[in-house]
Amino acid sequence: MAAEAAGRPPKRAIFFVYDGGTGVGHLRRLGCIARRLQGRLSCLIVTGHRSAAHWFVPEECEYVHLPSWDSLLEAKARYWGRRPFVFLDEADAVRLRKAILTAVVEAFEPDVIFVDHLPLGAGEEIADVIKDTRCLKYLVTRGVLNETVNLRELVFGGKAGRYLDSYYHRILVATDRKVFDFAAQYNISPEIREKTVHTGYVTDSVPQGTVKTAREDRGLKDGDTWVVASAGGGQLGEPLIEGCLELVRAYPDVTFDIVQGPRSNIAWTWRHRDVIETGNLRLHRETHQMPFFHAGADLVVSSGGYNSLLEALQGNAKILCFPFWKDRRDEQYRHAARLRQFVDLDVSVDLSELPELFARAIGSIGSRGVRDRRAELDFDGTGAIERIVHRDLGLSG
Template identity: 30%
Template structure:
């Protein structure tokens, strides 16, 4: 049994910061955590940072800075009629959950961080973080919860948190709640019915995203792609649920004169769906089909219009680059989502975010029930006539630096 205590100072004298993301589906959570780790590395080069994740997106994990490493715990996914399940290891869910719980606990306690940041799910999957949180409270580690601007539809959050005992966990084990958004989009304290004591822990940080690309990088990307006319970037995040939108994009492209489309399927789109898109694209010179792009924000900065769903990371990158965008919130079921058991309100997070950003005038919202090649082509054409927005004129985009500041503040020794 690990009997952790406060660690000796790191060799370079910097703080120890552990970050946890359970990643049961897609790449959004781990990408956001990587942005934060990269910001910490830039601000505090002597810090020692450890990312504990269930994400299978190893390509992303290779982008960690030199003073950071990761521990990969066994992956689980939320899929199929079985709900949460192990996609790789031939173990039962109960056995795999116990394994994850033990690996998380031993890893984090052995590292003995000054600060432990948990992404979006206060107890991880199936209460797996509870033993770790109890021990960290005992040894004096400060613990922060990072929540995206809209964790889930508020009624679902309240229901799930009440059932799982999250309200008590936030009160007892968390020192700070960092909202990766702004109160103008959602007032978390009110929406999630937090007590005054827990709401006092909230800090709104703004949107977390990578640094914007330079004009030189924009020109380099366009030269690399051989694009002279208008460029559309179509992206669907990890891709497991993005086929319907990309199919509509490929059918819309020929309807917009001189348009070239860079279409990114994502790492988790099925081979069958990727093949269907490749067949639809054929040998057309106006479509560039890619499985994965390492530096998506740079390509977004090079584009004249973006078509996407409205997941957190993509919309944050749209805000940061100022690129005109047509967003289609996911309310359909495709790929892994088509297999998942339907849960009331489970798709509403993207719709709430898209409506808020459309009301702020920074995106064009196209509801999925109105999605057709013809309508999409009209929206793309309209977006191409819009000027590029200045990122400074939109919602707070200083999330990365603000989160870093809060974490380093938590890492400072407390007065006795």
């Protein structure tokens, strides 16, 4: 029975999206969870991602837009040839965001707080909110960490570790334990280990009927080969997109959809269009159809971001990954490498290998190859989180 039908107002949940990185995957992940919880909870997302929010924040939820690090810090704004909208040093930028976040929490009065990726935020701007707000607090992590930027320390060490121990109710690991065992991989304290729950992957499901429709809408017939290439949000993935564009003319019988991404710095000269079609290529600036493209393709070429991989795994695609984080200890490479036991996937940190690996993958489409085990993976992370939150809040039925 819905809370409002029982005469009780819904509980309230705030989702703080990490936006200190290069992509929009953190917003996608929390948006999936908010969509699942909305109804019995009223879900408010707080994010610095402006252009992506209108696609990835569920219509039934609401969001507050924070001034983003990209528009506050000169070093970040420079990547796109922009200037900050207001000139602040980093300490003042943190104070501004902290004041806004505190005001949002005081106004909304949440029963639950979800924090993504870093327990204290990119600049410790949510530390006081976590310490002082009386409600349930969950850290959501994709599980595999970028170890070259010392994320172990940023998540488990020092002040972050103390806050996880003292103020967080649970750590929700949005990964299938069969692929990556978070607690076994990282040296975490017994207290934090006790709070850690593997939920399975968090993603929007793509029904097989929708996959079929996506191919039909693209004009594909039986036997046609569809390649979808993207670099997630696009930032740092520009060389991969340029490499994929070079393949289009070499494979005139293959249908390509290549997506630059909303955070790419590749110049887009068509001011009033978001997609350009020439011959066997559709080039997209960005598209909200990405989950259906990835699930419907025969071959996905990707930088190996969490959401891109999960979308491709819901279809039948072969996968090529070229992470822009080049170290094999980092998330994009390590996660893709662990998935090789479940799906036909190649991963390389050397983009010069793209033509050879692409030719091999195209040539193997239609062959039986190794046994595909993607059906063994757990994609019900949002369902598991819903059950956990309802239980912790005492929402029966």
